[in-house]
Amino acid sequence: TGLPALKYGKTIKYKNQRPIINIYNSDTQEEIFDKLADACYTQDCDVYFEKGTYIFDTIYEKIKTYYNAVGDAFEMLLGGNCRYYMYGCTFKGDFTNSTVKSSTFGSHRHAGSYELLGGTIICINGIYCVHDEAGGEEPLSIRKYHDVMFNYIKGDTFSDGIHKCLGCGTGKNTITIIDGCYFESNNDLSAAEVSWHGNLHDDSACETLIEIKNSYFHDKGFYVDPIPSGSKQKGKIMFCNNSVENKLPTESNGWTLAGWNNEIRNPI
Secondary structure, eight states: OOOOOSOSSOOOOSTTOOOEEEEOTTSOHHHHHHHHHHHHHHOSOEEEEOSEEEEESSHHHHHHHHOTTSTTOOOEEOOTTEEEEOTTEEEEEEOTTOSOOOOSEEOTTOOOOEEEESOEEEEESSSEEEEEEOTTOSSOEEEEEESOEEEEEOOSSOOOTTOEEEEEEOOSEEEEEEESOEEEEOOTTOSOSEEEEOOTTOOSOOEEEEEEESOEESSSOEEEOOOOTTOOOEEEEEEESOBSOSOOOSSOTTEEEEEESOOOOOOO
């Protein structure tokens, strides 16, 4: 109920070409949300953003009226095995004056693959820059982040240990690849800039792979929930060539961990 009509992703100019959806600076916040939702439900789209700065502040109240059964996941929608080309773009999710506290972008707590390329994603006084959550669903989700800058800015009245650059839920079958990204947060209450919680109460055979490489962490790095003893869930982490101390999370029982060539490097 309330989903936008599928009207943007239907033009395929050449044989075997993925549908293309273009988002422009002149689009309203509502039009951008409609296009993102259309891309997700059309599936397998290439979404191109015109270079520039995009401010999202009033749209989250309206997203809540579309999706009123997903908790606090009132985000600009990602998914549908789409690729999002964001080079030269800055996105600001500003929740300072909003009654809805959510994340700048997110998957609305559903499984589904997507790929972000380039861009700067900022969250001001919200929860995450990107809410990467598979919601415990069965389908394989592959989430890729290439050359993305994340900046979490805490507000005066809304900040705790949860809020950070990238907040992830492993689902039942997920692969997350982070390559060449930048993470910065001024939330001193958080233990990490990126974190994953697991399917800790699920008895099915879940598999999670996290690969983080060639990325910069401003302060703390990442955190994963431990996998309980006796769980059928399997988790693997590869952490290499990152600018952060060469140490892996202390509460990582049950994960297969591999980390190398990590050292603190200050940006020029």
